Amino acid sequence: xxxxxxxxxxxxxxxxxxxxxxxxxxxxxxxxxxxxxxxxxxxxxxxxxxxxxxxxxxxxxxxxxxxxxxxxxxxxxxxxxxxxxxxxxxxxxxxxxxxxxxxxxxxxxxxxxxxxxxxxxxxxxxxxxxxxxxxxxxxxxxxxxxxxxxxxxxxxxxxxxxxxxxxxxxxxxxxxxxxxxxxxxxxxxxxxxxxxxxxxxxxxxxxxxxxxxxxxxxxxxxxxxxxxxxxxxxxxxxxxxxxxxxxxxxxxxxxxxxxxxxxxxxxxxxxxxxxxxxxxxxxxxxxxxxxxxxxxxxxxxxxxxxxxxxxxxxxxxxxxxxxxxxxxxxxxxxxxxxxxxxxxxxxxxxxxxxxxxxxxxxxxxxxxxxxxxxxxxxxxxxxxxxxxxxxxxxxxxxxxxxxxxxxxxxxxxxxxxxxxxxxxxxxxxxxxxxxxxxxxxxxxxxxxxxxxxxxxxxxxxxxxxxxxxxxxxxxxxxxxxxxxxxxxxxxxxxxxxxxxxxxxxxxxxxxxxxxxxxxxxxxxxxxxxxxxxxxxxxxxxxxxxxxxxxxxxxxxxxxxxxxxxxxxxxxxxxxxxxxxxxxxxxxxxxxx
Numbered sequence: 295x296x297x298x299x300x301x302x303x304x305x306x307x308x309x310x311x312x313x314x315x316x317x318x319x320x321x322x323x324x325x326x327x328x329x330x331x332x333x334x335x336x337x338x339x340x341x342x343x344x345x346x347x348x349x350x351x352x353x354x355x356x357x358x359x360x361x362x363x364x365x366x367x368x369x370x371x372x373x374x375x376x377x378x379x380x381x382x383x384x385x386x387x388x389x390x391x392x393x394x395x396x397x398x399x400x401x402x403x404x405x406x407x408x409x410x411x412x413x414x415x416x417x418x419x420x421x422x423x424x425x426x427x428x429x430x431x432x433x434x435x436x437x438x439x440x441x442x443x444x445x446x447x448x449x450x451x452x453x454x455x456x457x458x459x460x461x462x463x464x465x466x467x468x469x470x471x472x473x474x475x476x477x478x479x480x481x482x483x484x485x486x487x488x489x490x491x492x493x494x495x496x497x498x499x500x501x502x503x504x505x506x507x508x509x510x511x512x513x514x515x516x517x518x519x520x521x522x523x524x525x526x527x528x529x530x531x532x533x534x535x536x537x538x539x540x541x542x543x544x545x546x547x548x549x550x551x552x553x554x555x556x557x558x559x560x561x562x563x564x565x566x567x568x569x570x571x572x573x574x575x576x577x578x579x580x581x582x583x584x585x586x587x588x589x590x591x592x593x594x595x596x597x598x599x600x601x602x603x604x605x606x607x608x609x610x611x612x613x614x615x616x617x618x619x620x621x622x623x624x625x626x627x628x629x630x631x632x633x634x635x636x637x638x639x640x641x642x643x644x645x646x647x648x649x650x651x652x653x654x655x656x657x658x659x660x661x662x663x664x665x666x667x668x669x670x671x672x673x674x675x676x677x678x679x680x681x682x683x684x685x686x687x688x689x690x691x692x693x694x695x696x697x698x699x700x701x702x703x704x705x706x707x708x709x710x711x712x713x714x715x716x717x718x719x720x721x722x723x724x725x726x727x728x729x730x731x732x733x734x735x736x737x738x739x740x741x742x743x744x745x746x747x748x749x750x751x752x753x754x755x756x757x758x759x760x761x762x763x764x765x766x767x768x769x770x771x772x773x774x775x776x777x778x779x780x781x782x783x784x785x786x787x788x789x790x791x792x793x794x795x796x797x798x799x800x801x802x803x804x805x806x807x808x809x810x811x812x813x814x815x816x817x818x819x820x821x822x823x824x825x826x827x828x829x830x831x832x833x834x835x836x837x838x839x840x841x842x843x844x845x846x847x848x849x850x851x852x853x854x855x856x857x858x859x860x861x862x863x864x865x866x867x868x869x870x871x872x873x874x875x876x877x878x879x880x881x882x883x884x885x886x
Contacts, residue, residue, distance in 0.1 A: 327353050333353060336482050358389075362420060373395070377394075380404075382407050420481065421462070424456070429548070434717060442689055444472050490507070500517070500518045501520060502520050503522045510531055511532065514535045516535075516537045518538075521542045523544045523545075524544060528555065536553055536556065537557075621754070635826065648835045649858065650859060651857060667880055676884075676885045676886075679708075679882060682879045685727045688727070691875035692875065695731070695735075698873065702741050711736065718750055743775050744773060745773060745777055746840075747777075752789060775815075776816065778817040782821070783828075795830065817840050817862070825858070839860045842864040864879055866880040
């Protein structure tokens, strides 16, 4: 994608009547509705949203994932499509074509090989797909929603980006409601906030636009002597010429097509500044959520990087090793047994010297007094119940303070506190705003207290830097729990994207060695994908394993399904604990 930034100039103007289609009759159920004008605009004038045969629009009805794909496809006119067998449940679906197009564009990734086209799409899933469709990289800005802690980790940067741009205006009473189904009215409201004018027919246009303008006419368009006070967007489906003659764009020209806009002339004081092109994400099957506190159960945006052992898979360029410390200087590769694990159409090697998972379905039940907590009823382990928290939980709690004594009284034995994080795009290391307050509060309440660091190291030197950052902040705090390394990769916007398995393993081990040398107990947090594809399990076997896999009443297997035995299992992101506002992650520790 090529972005061309033109000068900022605020000029007023009227929308051109030629840009609009002739309105149809009003719907029978939108008169007086809060989204009435937006519904009329995007359904009757532009035809992006459609009504029902009985003349209704059903503005408060939810939208299925398939229908949502159809709307985004009509909006942006995607061209390339993924192979027909990409998902196991789209054959014969009305929305199959749109879903496969969105998959090819890196927008619709699905879950475990399924698209689930008939399921309602949640608000956070929808915002994530919209942001991907418009290639918005996301931001780590703070969110002021009361239920911020309930927003999944994969969706948070995208929701933060859309919020920062002022496009999310339906957060009633300050609540985002991330897991609630998106309604038709809420979708049209979002689209209306993002785009003010849509050009669907090729031709010449010269009227000013207050806001952003999207061109999705296949034959392109000619714009002249006009001002767009927002962004100018060119949809993927545009194949004809787009020309700009004396056009001022206050925001950016965001070009998703293969056509390079022709700038015939610009205002005298308006030099054109090119911006480096952006390569769209190429999707592959996702995995379960990885960030403590992420939540949700669909469309996590994981981009799977094939291992060198899979010759049939496409390759993704790996991060160059560089002149620094090499993986071979950090660890000796583990020895494989010759056995393999089937995972995502791959054969994953089994490593010697590792313990196989001893936990089985039937070993766990939901607690009668706490129906959102699992209880181990097996005989091989002694267990303890714990939670992990970050600033999200503080901001959801009264006075941004967790009542740790109430937490202890509610049966919590241990707590893992986020101490800091490296920015997934910027690479900057930051403290968690409440880490010291949380450590001191948990320790004072008699809760065993450990910490975790959200890592994004791509070199051994960076992993050591992350460990030293943690060690420095632990001085004088005397924690009595482990220190966890939480290295994750969600999509190509994450700086660790493309890191080789050897380097990823070396970073984890370098971090753990540094932590151990400082007198703390190291632990590695990793989901299924990172555990199988990125980490040499034989090499990391000496360190504690913290594994996330969320369960609910509908789970087919009520146990962790990782091949290897976890020491800690994060089984939920939606647990309620006294003294903490909103949801919190729940964990079980297994002790022999």
